[in-house]
Amino acid sequence: MAFLGVLALVATACGTQDDRPAGPTRSVPHAMGTAQVGVDAQRVVVLDTGELDSVLALGVTPVGTVSADEATGPQSYLGQQAAQIGQVGTIQSPNLEAIAALQPDLILSNAVRHRDIFQQLQGIAPTVFSQSVGKSWQQNLLLAGDALGKRAEAERILAGYRGKADEVGAAFGDPARTEVSMVRFMSGGVRLYGAGSFIGTVLADVGLGRPPIARTDRTFVEVGREEIAKADGDLLFYAGYGEDGRARQAELSAGPLWQRLTAVTRGAAHPVDDDLWYLGIGPLAADRVLDELRSYAPGTRD
The missing domain is CATH 3.40.50.1980 (Nitrogenase molybdenum iron protein domain)
Incomplete structure (x- = not known):
């Protein structure tokens, strides 16, 4: 994509996504409204550590992610699962040009980190934001499942987690x-x-x-x-x-x-x-x- 084209793309602050994406879509309510996400969305960019963990758990390897700071890459515990994912800046400073250059068909983040750049992000691709981070990680996983058409898998993961938590508690x-x-x-x-x-x-x-x-x-x-x-x-x-x-x-x-x-x-x-x-x-x-x-x-x- 030409440099000027990238700049034009990230400068666009689209209020709706009626003309994107092409083909069938699903409506995904989220913290900033409702996104129309292509049912076959595959080029996913994630802009926080929780979103990266969630989409990998759902069996999707994103094309782009951020690091916690400039000195690190994806979380070390993810190992080879995250080794080949493109870097698009840090959590605090996502690189909009790098995101646009990846031509994503879905962007995942949250309002706590990136509310201020939501309009620019949805001008690049359908964007789904959770409301918060940390304590809400289970709800955020379900939202990622909704965006990716993998809600049942997200629910299965959480059921397994809760059963395992009970087992660990019993060990104490x-x-x-x-x-x-x-x-x-x-x-x-x-x-x-x-x-x-x-x-x-x-x-x-x-x-x-x-x-x-x-x-x-x-x-x-x-x-x-x-x-x-x-x-x-x-x-x-x-x-x-x-x-x-x-x-x-x-x-x-x-x-x-x-x-x-x-x-x-x-x-x-x-x-x-x-x-x-x-x-x-x-x-x-x-x-x-x-x-x-x-x-x-x-x-x-x-």
């Missing part, structure tokens, strides 16, 4: 008696993740308890280094986001306040993959997290 005996703390080191501080997050929903579906500070519908609560005692739990899982986050993790986890946490002194504080536990936000990640959680149930570890 009375899971509510085990309080699980989720700690994420960022460049600017420390986040303790609550019920309003992807990982919070997985822990809730297993039936695990949460420490007092995590019993919130918020995605996370920021704490300072002097408040690190609030991160304690019967089980504690921690990760660092990016190089700066991992540097902060190394610094604070070597300090006396962290070392005095009960979970640390009992050997119940464990590093986890940030890509998987915090960025995955979809059924493939949830399934892997359940496998890892099961390995921490009583009697399963030496």
Whole structure:
């Protein structure tokens, strides 16, 4: 596609999609209205990590995706499933020209990240937005299923996930008696993740308890280094986001306040993959997290 043609395409802010796509379509209600999506849509571009996880779980390999930041590619836990997908910028800054050049017939994202560029995106291809991210990952999977004509498969995936979550909970005996703390080191501080997050929903579906500070519908609560005692739990899982986050993790986890946490002194504080536990936000990640959680149930570890 010629450069000027691409610029013209991304500058178009179409209010309707009546003349696109050619051929049969399905109406897909979503956060920004209703999209007319071709029933044989195959060239899919996804603009967030949850959408990437979801479409791969549904058996579709997108032609384009974004990375969490400029230094990384798709989530590492996806491995070869995502290795050959074209890169179209970052979550914060999708490259509209690169998206248009891929000639997609469907774009998937969410209003939290990309509300401001929705008009430009739907000027490129039918665009379906979920309302939110994180806690809503199961509803977002169903929406992706609607857009791709794979609703029944999305429902089957979720039924399997819920059954597996029940099995993992049973491995803990009375899971509510085990309080699980989720700690994420960022460049600017420390986040303790609550019920309003992807990982919070997985822990809730297993039936695990949460420490007092995590019993919130918020995605996370920021704490300072002097408040690190609030991160304690019967089980504690921690990760660092990016190089700066991992540097902060190394610094604070070597300090006396962290070392005095009960979970640390009992050997119940464990590093986890940030890509998987915090960025995955979809059924493939949830399934892997359940496998890892099961390995921490009583009697399963030496």
